[in-house]
Amino acid sequence: MIFKDYFVFHDWEIFLFVIFLNEDKVMIALIIGYILDLIIGDPQGFFHPIRLIGNLISYVEGILRLKCKDAKDERKAGAILWLIVVLTSFIVPYIIIYIAAEINGILAVIIEVIMCYYILATKSLKEESMKVYTSLKNNNLHEAKVNLSYIVGRDVERLNESSIAKAAVETVAENTSDGVIAPMLFIMLGGAPLGFMYKAINTLDSMVGYKNEKYINMGRFSAIADDVANYMPARLSAYVMIAAAFILKFDYINAYKIYKRDKYNHKSPNSAHTESVCAGALNIMLGGDNYYGGILVLKPTIGDNKREVEVEDIVRANKLMYATSLICLIIGVLIVKFI
Secondary structure (H helix, E strand, O other): OHHHHHOOOOHHHHHHHHOOOOHHHHHHHHHHHHHHHHHHOOOOOOOOHHHHHHHHHHHHHHHHHOOOOOHHHHHHHHHHHHHHHHHHHHHHHHHHHHHHHHHOHHHHHHHHHHHHHHHOOHHHHHHHHHHHHHHHHOOOHHHHHHHHHOOOOOOOOOOOHHHHHHHHHHHHHHHHHHHHHHHHHHHHHHHHHHHHHHHHHHHHHHHHOOOOOOOOOOOHHHHHHHHHHOHHHHHHHHHHHHHHHHHOOOOHHHHHHHHHHHOOOOOOOOOHHHHHHHHHHHOOOEEOOEEEOOEEEOOOEEOOOOOOOOOHHHHHHHHHHHHHHHHHHHHHHHHHHHO
């Protein structure tokens, strides 16, 4: 009877449930969605919500470009593109949950569970990096480069075993923030609608937020917005990852030291935060120069070169990522329960 009463919705509660205030139900959806993600992983297919967001970006961009005559028009179009995609990504799941809540409270929670499951990418991040790990363990350098090319933007042809492993570690470390912790935080603040809004911001940056000839104007707004959206999550992720390093008995003292020293050693104001913690915890050096499209791009290093990056560091980085996500979830539950 208590369970049944817990899921009873009155008309006025429907609005509160969808707009951020029913933290208990949001946390239930997040916890179950997180567990499903760890068990099943990210499903592939045309109707994946993030893929639909990507399709929407491409479609709207194509329409807006037809009306652009100069750089000023492109900058305006970029802002309009961002607003259309981000608002749509928030409003559509909001309406779906609102309608479901009017029908049945349990149905609304189930739908939000599914949405949270789609938003989180913990297992998929591990699986993609572990493909590189498995190839390296099998001494198949060519296969490792192919698998790595799916998750990094750098040229992989010149890389040796250690630099391949380093690239995989960097990917796991960086995406711990924007692929796992940041979506989780946005869900905690505003449920699945806000989580999808964040994923839209992140997807916009990954598709149009480049400083090349095509997107230097059109993608400017998206790139800046992504930096703003990830400002707090990146820093919170770093400190939670230091705690994870302590629990895993990695070098958490050095993780904190390198974080304070190297957290801005990246062109992005946010990307080096979790990378620097990971580098310090594992006592390795990340970052540095790499080739992109055949052009050498000079980048600062992150961490100290105490030892060469090895294949097993990919596993260690994934352990850090998993522990960080679990700690973040536990903290969220405790905040909702006791504050």
